[in-house]
Amino acid sequence: MTKVSFIFVAIALTFSANVLCQTEATYAVSSSAPGYNVQGKVVKTKAGLQIPLGLNTKSKKGIDSFGKTIDDLFVDVEYETEERLHVKISDKAKKQVLVPDSPLGFERPKISHYSSSKKANYDFQYTAKPFSFKVVRKADKVAVFDTAKLPLVFEDQYLEISTHVPKDANIYGFGEVTAPFRRTTNVTTLFNRDNADDMYRNIYGSHPFYTEIRDGKAHAALLMSSHGMDIITTEGRITYKVIGGVLDFYFFVPKSGKPNDVSIAYTDLIGKPMMPAHWMLGWQHCRYGYKDIDTVETVVRKYKEANIPLQTAWIDIDYMDQTKDFTVDNVNFPLDRLIDFGKNLHENKQHYVMMVDPAISANTTYDPYTRGVEMDVFIKNPDGSDFIGMVWPGYTVFPDWWHPNATEYWTKEIVDWVSLIGLDGLWIDMNEPASFCLGSCGTGKIDAGNQPYRWTLPEDVQAKNHADQEAALIKMGNPKGDNRNLLYPKYAINSGSGNLSEVTVAMTALHHGGIAHYDIHNIYGHAESYITRNAMIKQNSEVRPFVLSRSTFTGSGKYVGHWTGDNHSLWNYLKVSIATVFSMQLFGVSYSGADVCGFNSNTTEELCTRWQAVGSFYPFARNHNAIGNADQEPYLWETTAEASRRALSVRYALLPYIYTVFEESNTLGTGVWRSLFFEYPEFNTLAENDVQILIGTDILLTPVVDEGKLEVDGQFPKGIWYDWYNYDAIKVSKGVKTVTLDAPLVHIPVHIRGGAIVPTKTPKYTVGETFETDYNLVIALDAKNQATGRLYIDDGSSLEVKHASDITFDYKKGKLTASGKFKYDQAEKIGSITIIGEGAAKLSTVTIGKKKGIKLSKKKGAVVLENADISLTSAFTVNFK
Ligand SMILES: *[C@@H]1O[C@H](CO)[C@@H](O)[C@H](O)[C@H]1NC(C)=O
Ligand SMILES: *[C@@H]1O[C@H](CO)[C@@H](O)[C@H](O)[C@H]1NC(C)=O
Ligand SMILES: *[C@@H]1O[C@H](CO)[C@@H](O)[C@H](O)[C@H]1NC(C)=O
Ligand SMILES: *[C@@H]1O[C@H](CO)[C@@H](O)[C@H](O)[C@H]1NC(C)=O
Ligand SMILES: *[C@@H]1O[C@H](CO)[C@@H](O)[C@H](O)[C@H]1NC(C)=O
Numbered sequence: 001m002t003k004v005s006f007i008f009v010a011i012a013l014t015f016s017a018n019v020l021c022q023t024e025a026t027y028a029v030s031s032s033a034p035g036y037n038v039q040g041k042v043v044k045t046k047a048g049l050q051i052p053l054g055l056n057t058k059s060k061k062g063i064d065s066f067g068k069t070i071d072d073l074f075v076d077v078e079y080e081t082e083e084r085l086h087v088k089i090s091d092k093a094k095k096q097v098l099v100p101d102s103p104l105g106f107e108r109p110k111i112s113h114y115s116s117s118k119k120a121n122y123d124f125q126y127t128a129k130p131f132s133f134k135v136v137r138k139a140d141k142v143a144v145f146d147t148a149k150l151p152l153v154f155e156d157q158y159l160e161i162s163t164h165v166p167k168d169a170n171i172y173g174f175g176e177v178t179a180p181f182r183r184t185t186n187v188t189t190l191f192n193r194d195n196a197d198d199m200y201r202n203i204y205g206s207h208p209f210y211t212e213i214r215d216g217k218a219h220a221a222l223l224m225s226s227h228g229m230d231i232i233t234t235e236g237r238i239t240y241k242v243i244g245g246v247l248d249f250y251f252f253v254p255k256s257g258k259p260n261d262v263s264i265a266y267t268d269l270i271g272k273p274m275m276p277a278h279w280m281l282g283w284q285h286c287r288y289g290y291k292d293i294d295t296v297e298t299v300v301r302k303y304k305e306a307n308i309p310l311q312t313a314w315i316d317i318d319y320m321d322q323t324k325d326f327t328v329d330n331v332n333f334p335l336d337r338l339i340d341f342g343k344n345l346h347e348n349k350q351h352y353v354m355m356v357d358p359a360i361s362a363n364t365t366y367d368p369y370t371r372g373v374e375m376d377v378f379i380k381n382p383d384g385s386d387f388i389g390m391v392w393p394g395y396t397v398f399p400d401w402w403h404p405n406a407t408e409y410w411t412k413e414i415v416d417w418v419s420l421i422g423l424d425g426l427w428i429d430m431n432e433p434a435s436f437c438l439g440s441c442g443t444g445k446i447d448a449g450n451q452p453y454r455w456t457l458p459e460d461v462q463a464k465n466h467a468d469q470e471a472a473l474i475k476m477g478n479p480k481g482d483n484r485n486l487l488y489p490k491y492a493i494n495s496g497s498g499n500l501s502e503v504t505v506a507m508t509a510l511h512h513g514g515i516a517h518y519d520i521h522n523i524y525g526h527a528e529s530y531i532t533r534n535a536m537i538k539q540n541s542e543v544r545p546f547v548l549s550r551s552t553f554t555g556s557g558k559y560v561g562h563w564t565g566d567n568h569s570l571w572n573y574l575k576v577s578i579a580t581v582f583s584m585q586l587f588g589v590s591y592s593g594a595d596v597c598g599f600n601s602n603t604t605e606e607l608c609t610r611w612q613a614v615g616s617f618y619p620f621a622r623n624h625n626a627i628g629n630a631d632q633e634p635y636l637w638e639t640t641a642e643a644s645r646r647a648l649s650v651r652y653a654l655l656p657y658i659y660t661v662f663e664e665s666n667t668l669g670t671g672v673w674r675s676l677f678f679e680y681p682e683f684n685t686l687a688e689n690d691v692q693i694l695i696g697t698d699i700l701l702t703p704v705v706d707e708g709k710l711e712v713d714g715q716f717p718k719g720i721w722y723d724w725y726n727y728d729a730i731k732v733s734k735g736v737k738t739v740t741l742d743a744p745l746v747h748i749p750v751h752i753r754g755g756a757i758v759p760t761k762t763p764k765y766t767v768g769e770t771f772e773t774d775y776n777l778v779i780a781l782d783a784k785n786q787a788t789g790r791l792y793i794d795d796g797s798s799l800e801v802k803h804a805s806d807i808t809f810d811y812k813k814g815k816l817t818a819s820g821k822f823k824y825d826q827a828e829k830i831g832s833i834t835i836i837g838e839g840a841a842k843l844s845t846v847t848i849g850k851k852k853g854i855k856l857s858k859k860k861g862a863v864v865l866e867n868a869d870i871s872l873t874s875a876f877t878v879n880f881k
């Protein structure tokens with residue numbers, strides 16, 4: 001669970017008059033700003049350039065537009081790699097707060113400076129008066145980032161910079177936001193916020209990164225900033241308006257111009273996406289509001305009775321005693337029952353995940369609180385007392401991940417809890433961080449127990465409390481020595497909750513080392529993710545940890561997965577869920593997915609049926625529902641159950657392929673889900689297609705995301721696309737062809753790319769049983785009767801992989817070759833080989849080593865070699881005739 005929609009509704013009712021609108025001022029650039037000139041000596045370094053800047057003092061107009069102007073700046077240009085350029089514009093005095101490197105695991109790569117700018121794919125060019133710069137792709141002289149004649153504003157609480165882009169540019173990224181994949185003219189606000197997936201507004205995470213595809217070629221930029229910001233993507237430009245820090249840009253310009261190469265270059269910097277264990281790829285089920293352990297056990301049993309694969313059972317905060325972390329409700333979720341439930345799951349080769357929130361109840365007889373107080377690890381008020389907000393258990397404190405004791409504190413709580421219950425994974429929620437009251441509303445109220453949530457109080461009481469809390473916050477003031485306007489910066493970004501301290505920890509709250517919450521708000525959840533993952537590894541260093549986080553930041557994908565939060569059981573949320581997962585792939589959070597059938601509001605049979613079909617293929621696939629809603633377990637309706645069984649049997653058959661794609665993601669940084677445009681950027685007609693999904697390069701899904709439709713239009717780029725179920729071929733000789741496909745309610749169209757060799761398994765009830773079956777190969781021939789593919793094999797669970805096979809399959813002129821690395825130590829083998837395509841029809845016999853003349857069986861559109869019995873422990877060839 002997590003914050004439910006009515007919280008948003010209550011806020012909207014009470015404060016809607018104050019919720020900011022996107023105004024003309026938001027869209028405008030500061031055209032009267034004086035700008036900066038190069039002042040002093042430009043130094044050529046081994047790494048690049050150092051350029052001193054001074055304010056253009058001839059014109060004082062527009063100074064201090066939204067903060068205090070900083071006169072002296074410094075531009076550091078570093079040619080970090082052939083494809084990555086680092087341009088950092090900072091204050092010479094180094095007073096502005098940077099994204100901290102430590103202890104949060106950013107681990108920006110140590111640059112062994114790239115020796116020569118000559119080899120780079122880009123040029124850095126600048127003008128001196130006024131200062132502006134361009135990043136130019138050498139190959140075609142395209143300026144991929146160009147600030148010429150656009151204002152540069154550098155104030156303590158307001159930074160503005162813009163780049164020219166073509167009109168109607170293909171821009172992707174800038175999140176987290178619930179919006180179409182291709183970003184059209186709009187404002188994206190990055191300021192982590194607990195909100196039920198309000199369309200177009202800021203939500204849980206911040207990723208100040210975008211990719212642009214121009215004339216078939218991709219490049220990208222990251223603004224490494226933990227400050228709140230608005231990003232305006234409007235006709236012909238992108239404008240960043242940031243409320244602090246520095247302008248720390250990275251540009252990614254791969255030579256190939258391929259979107260995948262952008263992803264590789266980006267994750268070279270921020271870290272490669274985490275590698276999931278096999279089990280994490282199975283189907284998962286959760287609900288907020290299961291009233292007791294019997295109910296949860298019944299759900300697991302009913303899944304089995306309906307023969308819908310269930311890999312992982314989750315329990316939301318319902319299990320807790322008065323919603324306190326690391327406690328159990330002894331009546332409804334007794335400890336022994338919770339432990340036994342986990343044991344049963346494990347006996348059945350299933351897995352177990354529970355929720356934990358960062359908010360710790362301020363209760364002096366509750367050990368996680370007293371231990372934290374002893375270690376002094378909680379976020380502070382400006383006066384040094386503990387900051388006390390309000391979350392599910394009433395008044396709560398929040399671990400300060402920057403405190404030197406925080407890792408030890410949190411690790412103990414996590415290790416003890418996970419060990420006690422026997423959990424396989426943790427779900428960390430509410431880590432924007434969410435708080436239901438404004439400011440330190442619990443100051444002086446320790447041991448006050450559960451409190452009515454603010455949205456349950458009469459409106460006049462809510463308004464009075466809010467006014468009191470606001471007054472207290474203002475009275476408390478800033479941390480010592482900080483003269484900025486932390487509570488109400490003059491440039492008010494367009495946060496959907498209005499003032500920055502709403503629904504979170506106050507901007508004036510203090511982290512260790514004198515860091516105001518204002519400066520690191522957007523990385524609080526990332527910090528918790530990093531520390532929680534490491535705690536999971538401490539608990540069990542053998543296996544890959546499972547942590548799912550609601551709040552994420554640049555680089556979080558290396559440590560955790562992410563679900564797109566509290567969406568709604570509405571058709572447009574089903575549709576947009578695909579775009580949000582695509583965006584997460586760009587951000588390097590490969591293991592991501594949306595709540596299947598929708599979290600808030602009541603689903604319908606048809607919506608849930610269609611959603612189960614799409615959701616069966618989310619990289620992270622889980623049905624999740626909120627308290628008080630109509631039930632939505634997939635076995636409740638026959639069509640939903642049937643659609644789930646069908647789609648999940650395809651997913652489970654594809655597990656070796658999906659696992660291989662994940663391994664590529666983990667080693668290269670490419671997405672597991674990809675939009676067609678990112679694979680075929682040469683076809684601009686695909687630019688807005690955010691409904692069809694490629695898993696890797698070879699499996700194409702064309703889901704129905706509209707009510708009442710029994711067919712669906714799909715775009716098919718040049719090549720041959722074979723129907724997964726009946727091998728019917730769609731042949732496209734050039735460009736992109738739109739094809740209308742039959743899509744009965746229980747059916748999701750799936751196609752295999754001609755030219756691909758896809759490894760599969762025989763789907764079973766659990767992931768473990770599925771992986772115990774033989775591998776099969778599906779060879780889908782292209783127009784030249786050729787195909788290639790890859791298979792990665794390891795034990796599917798070890799954190800440190802000792803034995804892995806990495807096999808390339810190649811099919812040409814009737815000969816299938818398997819080559820590569822064969823180091824996996826178990827005796828895996830190939831059971832069957834299916835060859836699809838016109839070229840397959842002529843084939844009738846096979847030679848495998850000394851065994852000649854083995855007969856192939858014919859199917860419509862394919863031939864099959866049954867019981868191939870080929871060992872996957874060494875290279876081999878098979879000849880088809
Ligand atoms: C911009 O965002 C608003 C919501 O803030 C949305 O209603 C509108 O459709 C968006 N406009 C475009 C062009 O995407
Ligand atoms: C860390 O915790 C210990 C108690 O375990 C405490 O004595 C110490 O002061 C804490 N460190 C800091 C920096 O607060
Ligand atoms: C404090 O926590 C204890 C232990 O979990 C619990 O029994 C008690 O009810 C809580 N007290 C309040 C006031 O919430
Ligand atoms: C934001 O703060 C201002 C100044 O205290 C106040 O007038 C306004 O009501 C606040 N807005 C919200 C949404 O709380
Ligand atoms: C949603 O379903 C719940 C439980 O069946 C019901 O109590 C509620 O009235 C429904 N809400 C709407 C808006 O239909």
Ligand SMILES: CC(=O)N[C@H]1CO[C@H](CO)[C@@H](O)[C@@H]1O
Nearest residue numbers: 005008196198199568570572
């Ligand atoms: C696009 C859309 O359906 N948005 C809805 C999301 O949920 C909120 C309630 O929290 C509705 O008000 C929006 O209309």
